[in-house]
Amino acid sequence: xxxxxxxxxxxxxxxxxxxxxxxxxxxxxxxxxxxxxxxxxxxxxxxxxxxxxxxxxxxxxxxxxxxxxxxxxxxxxxxxxxxxxxxxxxxxxxxxxxxxxxxxxxxxxxxxxxxxxxxxxxxxxxxxxxxxxxxxxxxxxxxxxxxxxxxxxxxxxxxxxxxxxxxxxxxxxxxxxxxxxxxxxxxxxxxxxxxxxxxxxxxxxxxxxxxxxxxxxxxxxxxxxxxxxxxxxxxxxxxxxxxxxxxxxxxxxxxxxxxxxxxxxxxxxxxxxxxxxxxxxxxxxxxxxxxxxxxxxxxxxxxxxxxxxxxxxxxxxxxxxxxxxxxxxxxxxxxxxxxxxxxxxxxxxxxxxxxxxxxxxxx
Numbered sequence: 001x002x003x004x005x006x007x008x009x010x011x012x013x014x015x016x017x018x019x020x021x022x023x024x025x026x027x028x029x030x031x032x033x034x035x036x037x038x039x040x041x042x043x044x045x046x047x048x049x050x051x052x053x054x055x056x057x058x059x060x061x062x063x064x065x066x067x068x069x070x071x072x073x074x075x076x077x078x079x080x081x082x083x084x085x086x087x088x089x090x091x092x093x094x095x096x097x098x099x100x101x102x103x104x105x106x107x108x109x110x111x112x113x114x115x116x117x118x119x120x121x122x123x124x125x126x127x128x129x130x131x132x133x134x135x136x137x138x139x140x141x142x143x144x145x146x147x148x149x150x151x152x153x154x155x156x157x158x159x160x161x162x163x164x165x166x167x168x169x170x171x172x173x174x175x176x177x178x179x180x181x182x183x184x185x186x187x188x189x190x191x192x193x194x195x196x197x198x199x200x201x202x203x204x205x206x207x208x209x210x211x212x213x214x215x216x217x218x219x220x221x222x223x224x225x226x227x228x229x230x231x232x233x234x235x236x237x238x239x240x241x242x243x244x245x246x247x248x249x250x251x252x253x254x255x256x257x258x259x260x261x262x263x264x265x266x267x268x269x270x271x272x273x274x275x276x277x278x279x280x281x282x283x284x285x286x287x288x289x290x291x292x293x294x295x296x297x298x299x300x301x302x303x304x305x306x307x308x309x310x311x312x313x314x315x316x317x318x319x320x321x322x323x324x325x326x327x328x329x330x331x332x333x334x335x336x337x338x339x340x341x342x343x344x345x346x347x348x349x350x351x352x353x354x355x356x357x358x359x360x361x362x363x
Contacts, residue, residue: 001089001091002030003030003032003035003036003039004070004073004074004077004091006028006030006036007036007040007073008067008069008070008072008073009024009028009069010024010025010028010036010040011043011044011069011072011073012069014044018260019236019237019263021041021044022037022237023236023237023263025037025040026237026238026266026270027236027237027260027262027263027266027267028266029262029266033198034196034198039073039077039081042076042080042081043072043073043076045122046076046080046118046121046122047072049080049106049109049118049121050072050075050076050080051072052105052109053075053079053102053105053106053109054068054071054072054075054102056105056108056109057098057101057102057104057105058101059071059075059098059102062098063094066094074091074094074095075095078095078099078102079102079103079106079118080118106118109121134193135171135172135174135190135191135192135193136190136191136192136193136194136195136197136210137182137188137189137190137210137211137212137213138188138189138190138191138197138203138208138209138210138211139185139187139188139189139208139209139210139211139216139239139243140187140188140189140207140208140209141206141207141208141209141242141246141274141275142187142246142249143242143245143246143249143274143275143276144205144206144207144274144275145202145207147181147186147187147189150189150202150207150208153202154179158177159177159178159179160177160178160179161178161179161180162174162178162179162180163180163181164180164181164182164183165180165181165182165183165190166183167183170183171190174191174192174193175192176192178192179191179192182213184213184217185216185217185220186220187246188211188213188216197210198210204273205273206273206274206275209239209242209243209274211239211243215239215240216240216243218240218305218354218356219240219243219244219247219303220243220247221354222244222301222303222352222354224244224247224248224252224300224301225247225248226247226248226249226251226252227248227251227252228248228252228253228300228301229252229253229255229296229298229299229301229349230253230254230255230299230300230301230302230303231254231255231257231286231299231301231303231347232244232254232255232256232257232305233257233286233302233303233304233305234257234258234286234304234305234306235256235258235264235267235281236258236260236263236264236266236267237263237267237270238256238266238267238270238271239270240303240305241254241256241267241271241279242270242271242276244303245271245274245276245277245278245279248278250275250276250277250278251278252278253278253279253280253298254279254280255279255280255282255295255296255299256279256280256281256282257282257284257285257289258281258282258283259283259284259285260283261283264281264283267281268281286304289347291347291348297347297348297349298349299347299349299350300349300350300351300352301350301351301352301353301354302347302352302353302354303354304353304354304355304356305354305355305356306356
């Protein structure tokens with residue numbers, strides 16, 4: 001099945017630091033995003049367990065053409081997932097030859113660790129806990145609609161709007177068909193954890209963007225006014241780029257850079273659905289841009305959010321907003337000149353740079 005190859009590709013990309021799980025899933029062009037994302041996340045969660053079982057069963061020695069990431073996905077599906085259940089094609093036949101040994105090694109591992117459930121094999125940090133119950137954040141795309149209209153729509157569909165949240169406890173307490181307005185990010189609605197909006201008509205029409213709060217903060221903190229010229233230096237998969245365009249009200253210009261043509265193509269589709277018309281995509285390295293290029297002579301705002309920073313993931317990152325030399329001081333901003341050398345950003349009009357820092361250990 002294509003989903004197994006797609007999941008293996010995402011895992012390989014994450015390992016080689018090409019991007020976050022979410023970013024690589026959305027740029028994969030796989031049709032069933034929800035299915036792929038779930039398979040990748042669960043395979044990644046059980047990664048150490050799967051490595052141990054695959055090694056002790058000698059699977060890769062016996063099947064020399066089977067790539068390690070694909071093997072991990074297939075063994076997850078066989079032992080810990082939903083099983084192939086009539087599908088799986090040639091992969092089902094291949095794993096079938098090793099099924100007894102793989103199951104025996106999984107059972108042996110449980111005995112060795114003194115546990116009875118698969119979940120108990122996980123490291124403490126990988127087990128379901130509060131993080132798995134984080135609410136569903138949904139950004140209202142103000143290029144196509146407004147928060148009041150979206151709130152009214154959901155109320156007509158039987159949801160109960162609870163107003164603006166006053167604390168984190170309000171978000172954690174969400175259940176059933178209740179939703180809130182996020183206390184930090186304007187236009188960000190919050191639904192209970194298990195709310196699935198991937199097939200919702202407002203999402204498919206580009207009125208809603210499924211975007212975590214952490215991913216919304218960079219554009220909000222950079223805060224470019226309408227008419228500005230902005231560089232999004234590591235743009236794919238595009239949620240932050242569309243957020244920048246919404247803040248600009250499609251007035252001005254967003255120059256979006258990414259090195260991967262496939263990710264950019266997927267991003268172009270996302271931006272078109274979101275109604276973004278002020279964005280110019282570039283398949284190149286932002287750091288290779290010539291400061292004398294007249295296209296960027298009016299750029300005053302730069303967003304640098306490497307995809308490994310975590311802002312596209314739940315864990316988040318650290319934000320440093322740096323007012324560049326010669327620009328007016330900005331109250332409440334923390335200078336970060338030592339973190340981002342000025343020489344890397346010599347654009348003549350640049351006034352503000354927001355750099356999302358990856359935190360050690362993903363904390």
